Amino acid sequence: MTGAKQISTEQETREQALVDRVLRSFANCESARLKQLMESLVRHLHQFLRDVRLTEEEWKKGIEFLTEVGHLTHDKRQEFILLSDTLGASMQTVSINNEAYGNATEATVFGPFFVEGTPEVHAGGDISFGATGQPCWVEGTVTDTDGKPVAGARIEVWEADEDGFYDVQYDDGRTAARAHLFTDGEGNYSFWGVTPTPYPIPHDGPVGKMLEATGRSPMRASHLHFMVSAPACRTLVTHIFVRGDDLLESDAVFGVKDSLVKDFVEQPAGTPTPNGRVIEGRWARTRFDIVLAPE
Structure with a gap:
């Protein structure tokens, strides 16, 4: 590399000898998988250190950064997951563990705001439970990769309100903009939610400082979360995104995939709704047909 510091053969030999010595320290590891991971x-790690010729001061700063991440991690906030997300590690892990299978719907990051024990809504029900935002009709089918409808598939859905907050980010114990429902005998589902809006990931901690220092935005593209499960099928964790959102190319956690970008079509005030609900003002609608891979 032009301008790079030349490393003597003797120095390279010393550095490689240390790597080899550390690798030998795992010789008695009983778990073959753990040994593979550690080696x-x-x-x-050593290749990174040697490649950038890391200074001791930089290593100290790195340790201080990770320490701060640890101090901010507790039962209500996971700064390490946030770090993983913003470095693309979470998304890469999702990709590795959800290999492409035919026409199966692509997976994306889980996110930190899923909650167990959500209320059930029936076909055409409203998951908003008072969450602010423009009403949005969501419908689609769940099929397997052969096109066969998947009846009784469980669909968990959750999203932020129009102010960019999930219910768990409020202090009043509310349950809003989240629920679960099941597909009918033909694999169909439908519900009312709110039109997704963009919001920032928590950026008041060390991860936020890292983003600022590197010239990156903390904003997530507008999205609606799904988790879909059914017997003999691989559980799908995914989102859908709003076509035309300016943040699709700069989503802070790299969760956007082209196949998950959908049209959210705004309807003029007075347009009849699919299930006869009376809505004052504008509303939106979208369709998301889901294909589940085999287990």
Whole structure:
């Protein structure tokens, strides 16, 4: 590399000898998988250190950063997951563990705001439970990769309100903009939610400082979360995104995939709704047909 510091053969030999010594320290590891993970981690970590010729001051700063991340991690906030998300590690792990299978719907990051024990709504029900935002009709089908309808598939859905907050980010114990429902005998589903809006990931901590220092935005593209499960099918965790959103190319956690970008079509005031609900003002609608891979 032009301008790069030349490393003597003797120095390279010393550095490689240390790597080899660390690798040998795992010789008695009883778990073959753990041994593989630790050896690969050591090789890549040392390669990074040697590649950038990390200074001791930079290493100290890195330790201080990770310490701060740890201090901000507790039962209501997971700064390490946020760090993983913003470095693309979460999304890469999702990709590795959800291999492409035919026409199966693509997975994306889970996010930190899923909650167990959500209320059930029936076909055409409203998951908003008072969450602010423009009403949005969501409908689609769930099928397998052969096109066969999946009846009784459980669909968990959750999203932020129009102010960019999930219910768990409020202090009043509310349950809003989240629920679960089941497909009918033909694999159909439908519900009312709110039209997704963009929002920032928590950026008042060390991860936010990292984003600011590197010239990155903390904003997530507008999205609606789904988790879909059914017997003999691989559970799908995914989102759908709003076509035309300016943040699609800069989503802070790299969760956007082209196949998950959908049209959210705004309807003029007075337009009849699919299930006869009376809405004053504008509303939107979208369709998301889901294909589940085999287990």
